[in-house]
Amino acid sequence: MLSLHTSPLDPPGVGDAGGLNVYVYELARRLGSRGVQVDIFTRRRTPDVPEVVPAGGGVRVVQIPAGPAEAVAKERLPELVDEFAANVLAWHATHAAGEQEWDLIHSHYWLSGIAGITVAEGLQLPLVHTMHTMARVKNANRAGDHLVEPDVREDGETRIVEQADVLTANTADEAQELVRHYGAVQEQLTVVPPGVDLETFHPCAQLQSRRQYGLAMSDKIILFVGRLQPLKAPDVLIDAVAELVRRRPDLDDQLKLIIIGSPSGPESTYADALPDTIRDHGLEDRIIVRPHSPRPELFRWYCAANVVGVPSYNESFGLVALEAQACGRPVVATDVGGLRYAVHDGETGLLVAGHDPVLWADALEKLLDEPELAREFGRNGALHAARFSWDNTAAAALDAYARALAGPS
Template sequence: MRIAFYAPLKSPDAPTPSGDRRMARLLMAALRAGGHEVFLASRLRSRDGEGDPERQAHLVRLGARFADKFVERCESGRIPTPDIWFSYHLYYKAPDLIGPAVARRLGIPYVVAEASNAPKRAGGPWADSHRRILDALGQAALVIGFNSRDKPCVAPCLGPGGTYLQIKPFLDRLPYPVDPSAGPALRAELGISAGEPLLLAVGMMRPGVKIDSYRILAEALSRVPAERRWALIIAGDGAGRPEVEACFAPHRVRVHLLGAVDAARLRFLYQAADILAWPSINEAYGMALLEAQASGLPVVAGDVGGVPDIVSDGATGLLSPEGDSVAFAENLDRLLLDMDLARTLGAAGREQANRSHSLESIAGQLTVALQALPC
């Protein structure tokens, strides 16, 4: 099949790394692995983060203009008509302003991956965008979810004949290698003694929920008994870095802020660390959590969103209520006191990632679902 792919929140070729960009790229790769021809249909970013009606109206006009041009190019034969329109990640701040119109006018199935429904936005500055999300879900022939907690709110919005498919977040190039020399190498690089477990946190430093996660992590570390040995490695950067530095000021000698790192460096950090620690405030599911498990790291995280779809509490990691720094500290301390348990959880997480979260396994599920669509 020829598939037109679109990500209204962030294009898969956007310059700034993020989990959203990563998943868009992985979806395109999975579709191609299933034998489909996939092309990026548009780079229009429909996000309005401020609830600005003028900006929303401008974006609606841009979307309609692009849809008109795309349909005209297909109908004139200048480009082949796609068999499917596939949009990734719809929510009230970034609705799909192109796909529903194109799919309807060309008579092709409209497919959505990762959509959210926020009924509290039915009124207020994003009311029009919220309505567009509901209209898109009502038109969709197939909605694909990564977060099992989204299904009760999203699935009832599907129209007659619409299908909901639950899949797991996934990674490519599994299995990840394990390098026993990475830990000693990182300790030597940063001047960390061999007896100190290495905690790793991975997250952009932007205002909002990311900074909230860093704040909870810092609070939790303050609650871990002072005699406990640990060092924290932080991979990430952004406008909120001064706030992050202030949060960890009481632990300055134990915390190493590495800034933004590339994929190879991040892979090395996963191999070197002993525990991935991330409170996951308002996390959809957390690609870093999955990458850590694929690298054999036990995960200490918040029980929120789709995190339990990745981290099996008590089997591959330890989960605590969202925002509960006391419970988070207790889980951290449990692993710091029992590194054998940490290694057992890490090994189970690696096995689970390789078994259930590979691109190849998801590619097959997507192909079966797409082939069942009426064309």
């Protein structure tokens, strides 16, 4: 597997680490449990990490030099793709050839996909690719003041689609977006839905979690989890809470918004403006902004919440929505992309058209005011999320690999 720009060992919510990291790590781990040997290659970003880090069960993470051994701005990473690919091939020649030959290459995200083309051609192996997100889809759904994904990415994704043997998509809709935006053919496409760690995230008692974090049972808690960037749009929830406080003074002492995440990407200064937005609304006592949390701690935050908000402008699936539902919590999410699959509108949560704070306040208010409905959504959500195990993801991925190895039909 290739994951050039971010390591599966990085904690989600920090820098560029997010759902992709979880996906690569969990998929590799479940493949390993089925006896598949998996080497995951990522760019070395610090000099003091061992070259090879065993991740258990026949999985190892290999740090490959490409550029300086330090953090590099994401917009500069395309310059390092060729070096990364060349060094993966060199590593194979030194370590893997004759020891444990590879059967195929599975690349994640467009930067890895470009490297994957070179590696697959060099070793005469099939290439399976997972986009995770797509430039043309993001550009079509962005707000007017968000950065536009660059042409080099669109061109790179077009080249990947032209050359990959198999393209995996999170949903059937995403598969059709590959056809519509990039000219993929149906024979290339297979749906491999992401999973959720059902051992870590599961239905739980709210009282215990609130006691752990010093929160009152009378509090009405809205939770946001994700990177602090325009795409994830935590500002929409801030504005919605301001609208709720304006229309419902009776909620003022109880209402809390907890934002968990860290800045990310070329628009990381976006996070710097959030405290000003909170101050402008006079919500300093209502909104808590916390850095990323380890997953067991994150589980407790989900448990403490009344409702989880996912106001993203686009998601290829929406892992946060799935984790929240696995914990038995209702979700309010944007009616876009993979969130339409992760959340069943009117059954496990509510989908909101667009990002109007008034509409978001309406949806949040409904679930805060109707606890029995929220509990029903939570119960339905836990059953829904239980269908998305990482073992099922691994089984679907193995089917995709078999298609790639079989060649054109």
